[in-house]
């Protein structure tokens with residue numbers, strides 16, 4: 574079993590500055606952020622941070638960039654409520670508060686030397702983008718890499734330029750589907766599960782990393798198991814409502830697990846019997 578270093582800065586709030594923003598879709602906005610102390614965030618792909626807006630509140634948000642070689646980091650935020658809407662109004666130069674990184678991310682050392690099947694539904698691409706960039710930064714450490722993406726409509730696709738780059742790369746397999754096409758869409762139409770049977774994998778050496786809306790998990794897991802991928806090689810990320818983000822308040826608890834600390838990334842074999850999780 575690999576050892577993973579998880580940086581836990583408790584409740585310490587760091588000042589941070591927004592360096593750049595980009596509206597990705599109607600609802601999702603990209604932010605490049607740097608800590609005020611000039612240090613890198615020092616996160617693992619799949620970990621999250623708490624973003625704090627003074628007088629408004631705090632929200633858990635996944636880090637969407639690779640930890641390799643940068644002092645700044647990225648997040649992608651969907652405007653759904655009080656804090657995320659306020660965040661969307663901020664621009665380059667504005668200050669925010671950051672706690673973390675928190676939680677267990679993807680076990681990158683366990684993944685090394687193996688093939689990867691990365692499956693992102695909708696906003697699930699945000700934490701998986703961190704893993705994908707990390708894998709591409711360290712491409713020789715991994716075997717075959719397959720990326721499957723799905724979202725409801727073409728206009729909801731995140732990071733369109735990058736998707737095109739991944740599509741062009743010879744060293745990875747990329748496929749994308751939408752539930753409902755528009756007149757300009759020439760790609761696949763159907764649920765993300767329809768992409769899985771067509772992927773050519775060696776199950777014994779393939780790890781699947783899956784993040785998406787809750788409704789997606791049961792169907793995707795069924796397909797992965799029917800491809801022969803062992804349960805311990807299926808990794809899932811769970812986004813439960815959170816408050817403290819670091820194992821103190823119990824808000825994210827499912828039976829004996831704290832999603833913020835024991836997750837958000839879990840091996841399927843460890844959580845498959847938790848009815849509230851699946």
Ligand SMILES: Cc1cc2nc3c(=O)[nH]c(=O)nc-3n(C[C@H](O)[C@H](O)[C@H](O)COP(=O)(O)OP(=O)(O)OC[C@H]3O[C@@H](n4cnc5c(N)ncnc54)[C@H](O)[C@@H]3O)c2cc1C
Nearest residue numbers: 632633634635649650651653654655656657699812813814
């Ligand atoms: C580990 C983790 C990683 C996350 N990563 C991202 C990310 O990368 N990008 C992103 O946009 N969002 C992410 N989220 C979801 C994000 O934290 C919520 O959307 C946010 O907390 C909503 O806060 P608000 O004040 O804007 O909305 P509120 O006014 O609090 O609520 C608006 C609506 O969102 C629902 N909601 C609140 N919290 C959550 C939650 N944690 N998950 C799902 N629904 C929620 C509420 O029930 C309500 O219906 C993540 C959540 C977790 C737990």
Ligand code: FES
Nearest residue numbers: 816818822823833
């Ligand atoms: S959010 Fe407080 S214990 Fe997990």
